[in-house]
Structures are given as structure tokens and as C-alpha cells.
Amino acid sequence: MSITTGTTGTGTPTTSLEVERAEARTAHNYHPLPVVLAHGEGAWMTDVDGKRFLDLLAGYSALNFGHSHPRLLATAHAQLDKLTLTSRAFIHDEFADFCAALGDLCGKELVLPMNTGAEAVETAIKVSRKWGYEVKGVPADQARIVVATGNFHGRTTTIVGFSDDPDARDGFGPFAPGFDMVQYGDLAALEAAITPDTVAVLIEPIQGEGGVIIPPEGYLRDVREICTRENVLFAADEIQAGLGRTGRTFACDHEGVVPDLYILGKALGGGIVPVSAVVGNRDVLGVLKPGQHGSTFGGNPLACAVGHEVVQMLATGELQDRATELGEILRERLAALVGNGVVSFRTRGLWAGVDIDPAIGTGRQVCERLMERGVLAKDTHGSTIRLAPPLVISEEDLHWGLDQLAAVLS
Template identity: 65%
Template sequence: MAEHLTTQSVIELDDAWGAHNYHPLPVAIAEAEGAWVTDVEGRRYLDFLSGYSALNFGHRHPALIAAVRDQLDRLTLTSRAFHNDRFGAFCRDLAGLTDTEMVLTMNTGAEAVESAIKVARKWAYEVKGVAFDAAEIIVASGNFHGRTTTIVSFSDDPVAHDNYGPFTPGFVTVPYGDAQAVRDAIGPNTAAVLMEPIQGEAGVVVPPDGFWSDVRAACDENDVLLIADEIQSGLARTGELFALDHEGVRADLYTLGKALGGGIIPVSAVVGRRDVLGVLKPGQHGSTFGGYPVAAAVGHAVVDLLRTGEFQERSTELGAHLHRRLGELVGHGVAEVRGRGLWAGVDIDPAAKTGREVSMALRDQGVLCKETHERTLRIAPPLVITAGEIDHAVDALGAALQA
């Protein structure tokens, strides 16, 4: 007999048996489709977060579900000990979509960033000629690239960083958006600059115009790799395939994840220059599930969706509408709105509520969103959302701020 679940019983079960490393809103989702989710008691909510951009194509997009179901009926896993009929075509078409030369498949976003760090260091020693164990990577204040030990070593967020040492050396932190600081930090041992084109966890922070052109020039002048972490900002979220595309800048390596798995399974990749990723030789790096047939199937279907340009157009047009509507709330409980495309950081007026309080009030209005830090809402609706649904959510936000 099926267990009867309520929101409270789900929360109690999670709290009793799951590690308390998250503080979710008290809602228990049981079903979802498109931009909408339904909880265990039948209440519907508009998803205004998209799994932190993992659900760019909405919940259970038919083309993605069909690709996974078809693959499950044929082949699930071979490991990379053998070839399979899905891996190479996925890599070829992902490289074609991103205008890159080689693909390194992994599973989670953090794994992709770790892989990019390893590749950059190996390239520095074997190609650039940096002294062994001396390579440095320049990163930005306010960054978020994942939660592995090496990655939190260069986080300046005490919640992510503190009490996980000893930390991995080899990282130099500069203020985000300060191109001169990047240039000043580059030295003979600099292997790479690793940054988010738009910082997500920090509150959807967009750097000043010209920042990326200046950083690209500094990297070129000093034989330094530019690594763009597009795990949240990429794959049409901002209106372009990559957020860097808005500046007309190309990176040497890109890290991809989240939406690459269609919100179905974890799929990540490092894509970029062949002469850089080519430093990896057999046995030097790998993952049992990296690029496995099911991952390749859903990733390939994601590539097919993005090749049409439809989602980039939706993000551009609906993003302009979203930012217009959010702008109307400035001075009415909102201090500032930032972002690009269907991605926004909304700073709550300190005189009003905390981000958690607004998230809870929004939930009561039938819209799901989540705070980052204390007073910022991170808004990232699925790219399948409609203008009317955006209006509904922003009106709900206005009501939540006044509740």
C-alpha cells in the first residue's frame, strides 16, 4: 500500500534521515511539467528558480524525456573501458554548437571545474613551462564554482569555506569586475584566469562593460588561459548560448553543467581548445559515468534544442519583459535589480524583509523562488515560461513584499 505523504511528513522524513546541509523552503514537490510544479497535497506553484538553471527547458521537456527513455531501452552504461554508439556524436555536436575543438565529459558542475583546474595546471607545466608545483590560477571575490575541497579553498564565502581546511594552494583572488586587478595579478606562474561571466551565487552580478575584453587581452599578452564557468550562465540562460557572447569574447575553456543534463541527470563538460584539453593522456583523468550513454543521449537532445536558437530568443525577449516588470518594484520593497536575459538578482530593501521571508511569502502566493545570502532573491524561471506567467510571478512578488 502506498505511503500517504503530507508536506509535514516529507519534511520530517528528510530531517530525520538526510544530512542537514540545505535549508529548503517547506514545500514538498511530487509532480512537475513545464514551468509548473505540484506538491504532495495537490497545490500548484510556478517555478521561478529552475533548479538554479538546471531546468532551462522546463520540467520533463518531451524531447528530453523521449531521448532518455529510448536510451534506457537500449544501453545504459559501458564505462569508458569500451566505446559506445552515443559518446562520439554527442561530443562532436556539442563542440559544433559551442564552436570549440574538444570535449571532456564529466557529471557534475563541480567536477567540470575541478577538471578545468587540473587541465590548466598540466598545460602550464607541460606547454607554458611553469615551474613544477608553482602554477597559479586567478579567481574572483564572491565566486562560486562548487563545493569540493579544492574549489572551496578559493571561496571567500565563510559558509562555503570555513572549517574545511587545510586548503589547496595556488589561487590568487582579485575583485570581480576589476580588469586592472586581473592584469596586476598575472605573473610568470599564472596558468589561467577562472571566473563566472556573470556571478550567480553572489546575486547575479554583471561585471562592467569591457571587463571581459580587457581580461581576454591580458590573457593573450601573457600566455594565460581564460576559463569561463558557464555552468549557470550558459546554454541560453542570458539570451546567448554563452554569457561571454554578449561581450564578443571567447574563452579557451568553458565549463558546462546543470542545463546540459536537461534537469534529468547530471551531465557536465569542459569544452575548448584541442591543444589545451589534449594534454590529457589515457589514464591521467576520467570518470566511470562521464559521458555514459544515457548522459550522451540527453546531452545530445539538449544540443538539438539549442541549435534552433528558439531558447536564446525566448530568453532575450522574455528577459526584457522580466526586467521591465521587476524594475517597477524598485522603491517598493526592492533596492536593486541586476541580471541579463531570464536571470535576475533582486536585492530586497533592508527596511523591508529578509530574502527568506520574501521567499516564504512568495510560496504562499503560489510562486517558488529562493534567496541567496540574506537579502537577495535569485530569479531564473524556465525558458519555456510565458509573458503572462512572468506577470503573475512579479505581481506575486509585489504582494509578497507588502504582505
């Protein structure tokens, strides 16, 4: 495939040079598309050669509000001039407002801020185990957590230990015990896996990395009912699905379900700083005592200022409504492609997993062709591509991007 290039002052192709330099000094834990981006605004990015690209990935939903959102940038700039880090050894003046606003958005009492999504998942695991020992009365070191096939909760050694993705898991053992995997969406299997030592069910309400996999209608409601009946915590990983992406504030909202723990990240940092959090009530998060868990950067002033602004933007519901409206366009356009290069697809709000006809090419090949036409997307699991445009994308730009998809599939 060709790569759009410009030249440096010495006549060297700019994109090619930057790709080569990155490959030479970077551990190869990613296989990025050969595009070198230098600027972003709204739903568009520009590479080092001046070519513009429509962003249909939005940083795996970390950029729900687009690139360089003026409200978020203004908040970040203002905070940069004041205070950026104190550690949690001290309290800063942005902390209480952020925690209160996020707690209110979730309808919960307490917030535990962290940085990355994986840190938030690890936090939820620790909290669930401690709650199991101190509140439920599970014998020491016997706590078990039910997880689902096809999950993606992060890449720490604990988390990949309960992944069934060979790329994520193989070569990184030995793994922590205490996890029971059941088929995603299979309620009977989940119920059968619960024992007196089970402390939590940890699932994604929609599996993003799996290809936007949506469980059967009523599944989340039944999981909530089972967890309540069996005195087990329901921990919902809303890191990708939450904060407006699906047309609701949380994906659990589509079934009127409130988990015991919300696990949040990605969009919470507004595409500016890594911000994550675990949100729950005092009877669960209150099991942690000083010194038992923490993070130097978790809940730092810059993160709290940006995160608070994100929560205020979501509190009006306008972005959620926009995701619903544009998501209907996305669904209709993808439906027209079934049988024309698309085998099947799944959408919820402004989020889609699109299964490509293998006769057309792999997901990676389709993403490379889209890149040539000025659209950026990402493949997963071979034949599937994910589409997650920023929620601020215009209807016109969304149609244009889907026109390019139709073109590369024809």
C-alpha cells in the same frame, strides 16, 4: 509561517510528515523551503498535497527547458531501453555525436564529459595546470590560477579553498595552494595578479550564486586580451550562465568573447541527468593522456543522448531569443518595484538578482511568502533573491509570478 498540507490515509498532514521524515534522516547541509514536490511539467510543479507552484528557480538553471520537456523525456526513455552505462573503458554509440555537437556549439575541437559542475571545474583546474607545465613551461608545482571574489565554482575542498564565502569555506581546511583572488570586475587587480607562473584566469562571466552579479561592460573582452597577451588560459565557468539563460548561448557571447575553456553543466543534462563538460581546443585539452583523468559515469550513454538533444534544441537559437524577449518583461516589471520593496536589481536575459529592502524582510522571508502564494524562488546572501524561470515559461505565467512578488512586497 503556515504550510499547505493534505492528509495521508491515517489523517497525518502529508507535507508536514514528509518534511519531518526528510529532516530526521538527512544531513542538514541544506535549508530547503518546506514544500514537498511530486510532479513537474513546464514551468509548474505540484506538491504531495496537490498544490501547484510556479517554478522561478529552474534548479539553478539546470531546468532551462522546464520540467518533463517532451523531447528530452522521449530521448531519455528511448535510451533507457538500450544502454545506460559502459564506463569510459569502452566507446558507445551516443558518445561521438554528443561530443561533436557540443564542440560545434562551442566552436571548439575537443570535449571532456563529466557529471557535475564541480567535477568540470576541477577538470579545468587540472587541465590548466598541466598545460602550464607542459606547454607554457611553468616550473613543477608552481602553477597559479587567478580567481575572483564572490565566486561560486562548486563545493569540493579545492574549490572552497579559493572561496571568500565563510559558509562554504570555514571548517574545511587545509586547502590547496596556487590560487590568487582579486576583486571581481577589477581589471587592474586581475592584470597585477598575473605572474610568469600564472596558468589560467578562472571566472564566471556572471556570478550566479553571488546574486546575478554582472561585471562592467568590456571586462570580459579585456580579460580575454590580457590572457592572450600574457599566455594565460581564460577558463569561463558558464555552468549557470550558459546554454541560453542570458539570451545568448553563452554569457561570454554578450561581449563577443571566446574563452580557451568553456566549463558547462546544469542545463546540459536537461534537468534529467547530471551532465557537465569542459570544452576546448586540442592544444589545451590535448595535454591529458590516458589514465591522467576520468570518470566512471562521465559521458555515459544516457547522459550523451540527453545532452545531444539539449545541444540540438539550442542550435536553432529559438530558446535564446525567448530568454531575451521574456527577459525584457522581467526587467521592466522589476524596475517598477524599485522603491516599492526592491532596493536594486540586475538582469541578463531571463535571470535576475533582486535586492530586497531589509524593512520588508530577508530574502528567505520573501521566498517563504512567495511559496505561500504558489511561487518558488531562492534567496542568497541574506537580502537577495534569484529569479531564473524556465526558458519555456509563458508570458502570462511570468507576469503572474511577478504579480505575486509585487504582492508580497507591498
